[in-house]
Amino acid sequence: MVRYLQLAHNEWDPVAGASRTKVLHSFGREDEIDRDAIERLVTALTRLLDPARAAVLTGPTELAFTEARPLGGTHVLDGLWRRLGLDQVMRRQLAGRRLDPRVERVLFALVANRALDASSKLAATDWISRDVHIEGLPAIDEQSCYRAMDWLLDIEPALAKEAYFQVTDLLNLEVDLLFFDTTSTYFETEEADEPAPRDADGRLLPDGTDPQLATQMRGFRTHGKSKDSRDDLPQVVVGMAVTRDGIPVRVWSWPGSTADSDLIRQVKRDLREWSLSRVVWVADRGFTSAANRRALMQGGGGYIIGEKLRSGSAEVKAALARPGRYATVRDNMQVKEVNIATDDRFVICFNPDQATRDAAIRAKLVAQLEDAIADTDKLTKEERAHLAGQLSTKPGLKRFLRTTPGGLLRVDKKKIEAEAKLDGKYLLRSSDPHLSPEDIALGYKQLLEVERGWRDMKQLLDLRPVYHRREDRIRAHVLLCWLALLLIRVAENATGQTWNRLRAELQRLQAATFTGPAGTYRQTTEPTKPQRDILAALDLPVPRKVIELTATR
Incomplete structure (x- = not known):
């Protein structure tokens, strides 16, 4: 037949x-x-189909679903990374160097790890290889991560400068005000690093450098004034400059005992190389000393600094004693400028809502103090002295405690009256003659963006604990946290949502892997409406349906 x-x-x-x-x-x-001709025909026809569908139709048996990995978070971060030109900046810096060409992908993966699932570098290699999809980097080893971090530290000055102009031009950022602040991060070790020769900026001098060139001998992880109230542990100091939009433009790291005036001098010099136009520095009350103000004024520019109302300085007393009417500005804030015999300008800010909160907090503290010293007249002098010593360890209560010449404990009513005059107020000092009192007040209020940056660096991106001992790796770790914060701030500003909410929604967008005799392919799940809305707000495309296809040979 x-x-x-x-x-x-x-x-x-x-x-x-x-x-x-x-x-x-x-x-x-x-x-x-002619069976070969039939196979050629089938192959040609499958080119018209979706690769995944073609694999299903031509495979001799059904495909097996083998795994699913989160895709949405890395897709968004990678899109922002490329839009801000960070990949191109790194590739330009990579030209002519004998390094793995994937080093840019490795650094992006480490930055994405900080933003999505912060972990040690060893755990990050497993996360990259097994738990997430990153385009162009299917797997990585720990040594590649460390080599990439070393290279990042080498190119940091050029990277920061190029990234700054890319970001400010693309996002049309206003940079007439740069907010600067520092924090400290401690290490769970009792031993500080051994003193080593350093230059004026606190950078470690390379081996073989003439010791005469060293301006200081200091360890990197060393004891200093801790902002985390851990003076007992060695620390490093980290500084950050932020635009009024909350975009971090650069970070620095210094030995833990570095003085404010030294770090300000380096920051001013580093940013002077960027040839910025007029810039006013905004810093908190920790930088109010005369030496710090002189450092901020060197090389031009100006400053807005918060003054300590309880410092007792003659300038603060004179400013608070000046009469005048407050002018109401936005955000329920009232301001008035006062003139005293100095070159600086002083602006008093008053917030009625904050005044109400301050009064309520003080009333609660006074009530606690009254309870603590009730019936203490019946105690012996030694017992009252012991109680006074205990109360002195509680600053909120100590402020309103008075001891009479006879050793009796009383509530200081004059101190309460003096404190009530400061409710809801803060005092600002500015060297800029052109800013209006309103701009000075609102500019300082934006300093909260830096404080929010520190909070996110420590909580979202896990700046601490630092799983490194070597100085260069610690510095590179800080740079990775900065790049991660840069990306999430851009995402937050564009969408109006917090990174926690964005991350939770995006990580539900998955990449599913199917394997069969014909090969393996990875396909994305269908984006939900919230996911599509996020991508639209960021002006990023929806991920391709099939993102990876490997045929069996």
Whole structure:
């Protein structure tokens, strides 16, 4: 029996009211058919199909679903990374160097790890290889991560400068005000680093450098004034400059005992190389000393600094004693400028809501103090002295405690009256003659963006604990946290949502992997409406349906 093979399909004949068979192609006798030609035809036809669908249709058996990895978070971060030109900046810096060409992908992966699932570098290599999809980097080893971090530290000055101009031009940022603040991060070790020769900026001098060039001998992880109230542990100091939009433009790291005036001098010099136009520095009350103000004024520019109302300085007393009316500005804030015999300008800010909160907090503290010293007149002098010593360890209560010449404990009513005059107020000092009192007040209020940056660096991105001992790796770790904060701030500003909410929603967008005899492919799940809204707000495309396809040889 001889059989002939034909490719046919049925067409409906509306006149006859019946289905007619139409032959599209005749292959001839079955025993004489050219099977290689058939395979070429099938291969050509599958090119018209979605690769995943083609794999399903041509595979001899069903595909097996093998795994699913989060995709949305890395897709968004990678899109912002490329839009801000960070990949191009790194590739330009990579030109001519004998490094793994994937080093840019490795650094992006480490930055994404900080933003999505912060962990040690060892755990990050497993996360990259097994738990997430990163385009262009299917897997990585720990040593590649460390080599990439070392290179990042080498190119940091050029990277920061190029990234700054890319970011400010693309996002049209206002940089007339740069907010600067520092924090400290401690290490769970009792031993500080051994003193080592350093230059004026606190950078470690390379081995073999003439010791005469060293301006200081200091360890990197060393004891200093801790902002985390851990003076017992060695620390490093980290500084950050932020735009009024909350975009971090650069970070620095210094030995833990570095003085404010030294770090200000380096920051001013580093940013002077960027040839910025007029910039006013905004800093908190920790930088109010005369030495720090002189450092901020060097090389031009100006400053806005918060003054300590309880410092007792003659300038603060004179400013608070000046009469005048407050002018109401936005955000329920009232301001008045006072003139005293100095070159600086002073602006007093008053917030009625904050005044109410300050009064309530003080009333609660006074009530606690009254309870603590009630009936203490019956105690011996030694017992009252012991109680006074205990109360002195509680700053909120100590402020309103008074001890009479006879050793009796009393509430200081004059101190309460003096404190009430400061409710809801803060005092600002500015060297800029052109800013209005309103701009000075609102500019300082924006310093909260830096404080929010520190909070996110420590809580969202896990600046601490630092899983490194070497100084260069600690510095590189800080840079990775900065790049992660840069990306999430851009995402937050564009969407109006916090990174926690964005991350939770985006990580539900998955990449599913299917494997069969014909090969393996990875396909994305269908984006939900919230996910599409996020991508639209960021002006990023929806991920491709099939993002990876590997045929079995």
